[in-house]
Amino acid sequence: MERTSNLFKTAFILPMMLAHVVSATIWKLMFSPVYGILNNILMMLGYNKVNWTADTDNARFAIILVELWGSTPFCMLIFLAALKTVPKELYESALIDGANRIRTFFGITLPLIRNFLALVVSIRIMDSLRMFDIVYTLTNGGPGDDTETIGTTIYEGGT
Template sequence: MNTIKRRINQYMHFIFIAPSFLFITLLGIIPLLYAVYLSFRNYQLTMTSDMSTFNGFGNYVTVLTNGDFLQSILWTLIFTAFAVIIPTGIGLFISVLLTETSQSKFVRVLKSFLILPMMIAPVVSSTIWKILFGAVYGPINYIIDWLGGTSIAWTGEALPAKIAIIIIDSWGAIPFCMLIFLGALTTIPNELYESARIDGASDFTSFRKITLPLMRNFIALVVSIRIMDSLKVFDPVMILTQGGPGNATETMGTMIYKMAFRYMNVGEGSAAAIIFFVIIAIVSIGNIKLMRRKKV
């Protein structure tokens, strides 16, 4: 019995991680390897599996010479920059503001309301914003007209459509950033701020010299998560603009979806997905190394 118990204890950690490992393998690793396999084949949804043929790097060449796909890469990277900076900055500002105010009942209720956007499914929130951005009956254009401005074709022009998508994504991401930063601020001892006040430091100096350095790891965490989420943006684009007007708001995610399922070219869609995976990996690893370098 002692031998059996020692054996069980020896391999207990494998038993605990086995379900997660199996889940990741079935839903992550195997589909990824199958996508790599399909990316080297001329395969469409209208074909049977035995009709597909090997075509080497043909799908990759076709995708990388597709002007619309290259444009979608550029727009996705631009969108990611705004979708990281805006929610992170606003979330940090709100969290500092709520921490410095008195923790009254009103402030606690306000925190509950501020996290509501995070609780709504992206499809639902995007649909709500689509109604708000309506060109004729949308409340946003109604307010603009009431203020004496000119109505904006939010989904009919490239720049307004891009701004609208950034607003939708930021609206849902700000509560997440705020919650992380609120938790981070609770880890900073009040004695540090009291000492800074005694030395005559202003609030801005305390924020720059105390708050930001001690929150560096949390900011790096938020930035990393926001980069990965923003690169995969899909719901707001498909619901609000369908990638239009023209191809102005097409992201890598929507382009891959259309290649594989709307145009039924699974081979090219798989090649685009692998390129997408490589771009996400490069950006994420670069961000991690940059954060580590700054930490040092």
């Protein structure tokens, strides 16, 4: 059981350990319209191939997916640490008082982890403002300039 747990933890944290350029390159190969694994899965399910980086909506979705895949482990680690700081006695008291899970979450858990929540939101906002490598590797700011970010605009010398 512990071996399975350790394997799951390793697989879960792996995206956080990869450099953004490496993960974007891997995803770019998976998004490939010709030999990408995602299009092969779609075709096996009976759907048409999707050109992930040629259409604006698909390119934005691809960038969001890659960014979520890479950032979720960090956020989950922070939230797991936050949940460990909540005293179990408070939950026991709420149970004795007859509070349900929703009331316990909004009355105990959320107020006690709000600083951790603010930390994660702040870090994710800062990360989104300096998101260059994933966009540049995956779409190069395209199609057109629809997925441009501040970083790619500065890099290209735009005004």
